Amino acid sequence: MSQQSQFRLFAERRFLPFFGAQAMGAFNDNVYKNVLLILATYQAATYTTLEPQLLTNLAGGLFILPFVLFSGIAGQLATRYDKTTILKAVKAFEILIMAVAAFGLAQQHIGILLTALFMMGAHSTFFAPAKYGLLPEVLHETELVGGNALIQMGTFLAILLGTLFAGVLASHGHTGTISVALIAIAVAGFAFSLAIPKLRPAAPDMKIDWRPWTSAWDNINAARESRTVFLSILGISWFWFYGALVLAQLPVFSKDILGGNEEVVTVLLVVFSAGVGIGSLLCEKLSGHKVEIGLVPFGSIGLTAFAVDLYFATPNTLSAEPLGPSAFLQQPGTWRVLMDLGFIGMFGGFFIVPLNALVQQRSRREVLSRVIGANSILNAAFMVVAAIFGAVALQSGMTIPQLLLATGILNAFVAIYIYSLVPEFLLRFLAWLLVNVMYRSKTEGLKNIPEDGPALLICNHVGFVDAIVISAASRRPVRFIMESSIFKIPVLSTIFRGMKAIPVAPAKEDPETYERAFELVARELRDGHLVCIFPEGRLTSDGEIGPFRPGMMRILKETPVPIVPMALSGLWNSMFSRKYGPMWNRWPRRVWARITLRVGEPLDPATADLDLMRARVVALRGPEQ
Missing domain, CATH: 3.40.1130.10 (Glycerol-3-phosphate (1)-acyltransferase)
Known part of the structure; x- marks a missing residue:
């Protein structure tokens, strides 16, 4: 790939079909999750008697629970077998999941819908080790940051478009239309996966441990081979704690704090997702086509600064009637809220892309998929804790703006702790500042x-x-x-x-x-x-x-x-x-x-x-x- 353009990877068969399968999966994830969350928030009585705040955090926990349960097995499978075969099987399974979701929508049965959400979490669990393990096998080292940036950009572009589409479907679509759309997206993702070239298994003689807990521990031990890799995984997991906590609150934040309707939720999620996509793409430019971990402290500074500012930007008064996007944008302070959300997303991109690339670069090929499995386990554990933390904090009387403020402050303490353990991150940040600001x-x-x-x-x-x-x-x-x-x-x-x-x-x-x-x-x-x-x-x-x-x-x-x-x-x-x-x-x-x-x-x-x-x-x- 030319160092002038990371987008030239889209002309390569080694990358484009994989990118398409990944993007369609992320798109379908977010269409389904956001349709479910919006319906549960604004039409809760039709589906359940649970409070919207509790249901939002419960749904988030159910989606990531499979990562805790099955990531160990998923990492071993991606090591033992051709990653392309794993990806194709997972995309075929997605079609079945969407059929279950369609049945739940037709029956207006929250239990079936949450079961489908759990199955989508399992789908993503088995997809992740094959996905991230594939990148360093098909990309050169100088392409690794650009490839990760494109995947991150594609993921959050899929989130953005999926969020928009979910808002339209939830507001105007019949359940039959929603069901057809979900199944069609899954079929498109499976079609992309059929064009992914085959790869050689990393460890074809490896024996699979089908016990969730022992296989999970085996993956974590593989990740601990390198202290820097393991601490980088902890940093990635913290990002998902932070991101899951922020994203889970946006529907209720829009409704109860900003006074917006369903479409305003979409606006907030679009701004956040666009920020992550922009930050991810900028990583390639700012890093000089190499894995630049100096961007990680830069990202953590922004994650704290703009979360704190979001608390102070929150309006004190609530509109008597739900506001649509046009009326919402005319309210005082609205643009500051949107700016904060966008910059949180952008600095999140600066934080997460170099860490993902570093894990792929510094892990041995024979254990990389298991390392990615360990990453999924810890990511999931942190997100489960985030869901519990959010639910407990809100039930104990903390407001959503206060919860966001606490998350931003906590991020600062976590960042300081991580950089004290791995001074290399802070060193690279100072070096990056020196050669990019002064010279x-x-x-x-x-x-x-x-x-x-x-x-x-x-x-x-x-x-x-x-x-x-x-x-x-x-x-x-x-x-x-x-x-x-x-x-x-x-x-x-x-x-x-x-x-x-x-x-x-x-x-x-x-x-x-x-x-x-x-x-x-x-x-x-x-x-x-x-x-x-x-x-x-x-x-x-x-x-x-x-x-x-x-x-x-x-x-x-x-x-x-x-x-x-x-x-x-x-x-x-x-x-x-x-x-x-x-x-x-x-x-x-x-x-x-x-x-x-x-x-x-x-x-x-x-x-x-x-x-x-x-x-x-x-x-x-x-x-x-």
Whole structure:
């Protein structure tokens, strides 16, 4: 796929039929769920004696309960068998589910309708591991964020259109019309699935454990192979707690707080869904075609800020008569409410797309579907808790605006806790801010950094933020060797520790730190990581590249690995270099200045010497300092 357009995936058979099957499933989910919720909210007496608020949260809980019960088995099936076969079987099952829903609508029987909703949850449970497990098998690494963004966009576009269609059907459609529409959408999704190419099973000899609880625990253990992956799954699950809680309240929020009719519910859901779709697509642009987890803290900031503002934007007075969309939009404060909902959705996209891509990127293929199954289990558990939390909070007297405010504040505490456990997220956020707000970052030759395995990166040392700039450009985490004096700089030291930087000092000044640095470097290289050294051994004082120190040759002698030369230019004139002397003289001279990182072809450690390596770095940098 061209890096200029993620939409070119739609021309590929490896992606388009799968996208269509996924989008139709999400569309049908939301047509059915929203028809049911709107009918239960506005025509409750016809279907049930339950209170609308209780029924709304009960329906949400029933839909996600199958994820808790069956995700373990679903993950194993998607590992044992061809994912395409699983997808086709699930889409065929959807047709049967819609037939059950049609019978429930004809009988106006809430029990049958809720049973169909539970079955739709089971449909999504078995679809998810095959869906997300398929993406890294059919997409290149540079396409992974774009593919996830398109899936997320397609999902929420389906939510948007499904919500609109549900509003029309619930307001004007006969139950027979609703039934025909639901079955027709399911048939269309099944037709798309027939064109998905076959894939090789990840573990064809795997024995399926049909016991829900033990299979679920097996999937969770697979996810815990990588601490970062598991904590990312917890972050995804928190997003679904947040999103489920917000979405579940919108019908009653519209009716009882904003004074809107059924069509206003649709407007609110459309705005929220459009926000998520826009945020998901922007991820591809903002991430520079790589998995950029620095967007995750950015997303969490927006999720808190706009939830809090939504509380203060809520009007104090209620219209005497239910308002249609036109009258609703003319009310004072309406546009602020819509803006808050839209931005909650958009920052939700910034939060969820990189986390999904990270889980797919850093999980072994043999366990990926089981990891996705674990993700579904935890997502579901968090959403069940959200449904219980919402029901209990509302029954105890909390208003919906107060519930939304509490959710936004709770999100801030959860985010701080997650980033304290995984500093890499916060580091990437700071790196992303630096190279996208203060500078215009240009990279050349990133393909020369190996996608896996160890390598020693060497680069000229221009300023205090060289490591952050390189870290922001690399698709893989990098361990940096840096002067202990720089490593100890207040504030920056916290960042460098989060990067797992390796401090080094001259042997004469601190022999213990000197020897410890070589031990840590050797261990990181043996473990298959990237290590970066600034071989000049100090920051440049005149903008030129100094002689390379011999310590690097000891590293290559002890652990011979490919050497990747790199060069930075454009940072010498910044506040982060030593050009302007004391710190108070280092205010930014240029806003959004251009900096460049060039990466050369790897060198053989058996033949490279200090002069050759320095010559390569000098040539890569060119005349610009």
